[in-house]
Amino acid sequence: MHMSDALLSPSVAFAMCAASGAAIAWSVAKIKKEELSEKKLPIMAVAGAFVFAAQMINFTIPATGSSGHIGGGILLAALLGGAPALLSISAVLVIQCLFFADGGLLALGSNIFNMGVIPCLFVYPLLFKPLMKRGVSSGRLTLASVASVVVALQLGAFAVVLETLTSGITALPFSSFVLLMQPIHLAIGLVEGLVTGAVLSFVWKMRPEILESAESGADIPAGVSMKKVLAALAALTLVTGAVLSGFASSYPDGLEWSVMGVTGSDELEASGPAFESAAGIQEKTAFMPDYDYAAPSETAPISGTAAAGIIGSLMTFAAAALIGTAISKSKKHKDAAAKA
Structure with a gap:
């Protein structure tokens, strides 16, 4: 559900960047206050990398000619808590946008809000956590996950419609667009x-x-080893990004399919200084646009998709780890200064 720049007016795009920026700043402040324990840092990095890889796998929606991919917001929130999850999914979306040209640069604020803020800061605490209050089991986890993801995606899809409506995108009438986006x-x-x-x-x-x-906000006990679960998630990330991504559906995703259903094309055109500047920046930074080599070659050691899956996952791992470590160290320095 990555929005392109053409779906937004510059004013709405900047407003959504401000909203997402405020949510990220609030999340950083919350993490500093509660402290992100060192045991959660590798989980934050590996889980973020997994979500990057998993988002590359579009699965076909039968009888529709459409496809979808996981958003990952609820998954990250359940593993990390809402605030750290927002930072992790934001790292995924920024890397996708800048280095793989997935989603528009002007639309980055909207994509972070729709796919990050809504599931991590609203749906996770208001729906997922209450559903898990009576105890954890595989059945309850599945129920809470399905209910929370469905609600998060419905809200995110409706937010897309409202953002295009507010932007004055007349090619996407509200009633026609919403009747395709929601189902x-x-x-x-x-x-x-x-x-x-x-x-x-x-x-x-x-x-x-x-x-x-993640649910309680408490630290993971010091004697609990994370090695096996981290190794398992890392292996799953590698398999997903390097192998399974090659079997992704070629059908347009839910947003593209909905746009096509209304306009007859899966992409809209936009012109103006803001759009041209954003496109120019992405052209310079995206070294693997559309998750493939910029200059495909038959002599490449592995396919462009597999390479993108591996490189993007590693970049997300590094970014999430650096963000978490920087916040954790900042908190420690602040506490040390307060005690001095």
Whole structure:
């Protein structure tokens, strides 16, 4: 559900950047106040890398000619807590935008809000956590995951419609656009919810302390080893990015499919200084546009998709790790200064 720049007016795009920026700043402040324990830092990095890789796999929605991919917001929130999850998914979306030209640069604020702020800061605390209050089990994790992902995607899809409406995109009339966006993202949400529930159940069976820590905000106990679950998630990330991504559906995703259903084309055109500047920046930074080599070659050691999956996952791992480490160190320095 990555929006392109043409779906937004510059004023709405900047307003959404401000809204997402405020949410990120609030999340950083919250993490500094509660402190991100060192045991959560590798989870933040590996889980972010996994979401990057998993987003490359578009799965076909039968009988529609459309496809979908996981958003990952609820998955990250269940593993990390809402605030760290927003930072992790934001790292994923920034890397996708700048280095793989997935989603518009002007639309980055909207994409972070729709795919990050809504699931991590609203749906996770208001729906997922209450559903888990009576105890954790595989069945309850699946139920909470499906319900939360469906609601998050419905809200995110409706936010896209409202953002295009507010932008004055007359090619996408509200009633026609919303009647396509909501049902297709309901189907996508059901699939993503089941995938999310399966991954969370796997982690819970290996290390229930991870989900308990995210839900309570408490640190993971010092004596709990994370090595096995981190190794398993890292292996799953590598397989997903390097192998499974090559089997992604070629059908347009839910947003592109909805735009095509209304306009007859999966892309809209936009002109103006803001759009041209944003496109120019992406052309310079995106070294693997559309998750492929900029200059495809038959002599490449691995396919462009596999290379993009590996490189993007490593970049997300590094970015999430650096963000978490910087916040954690800042908190420690602040506490040390306060005690001095």
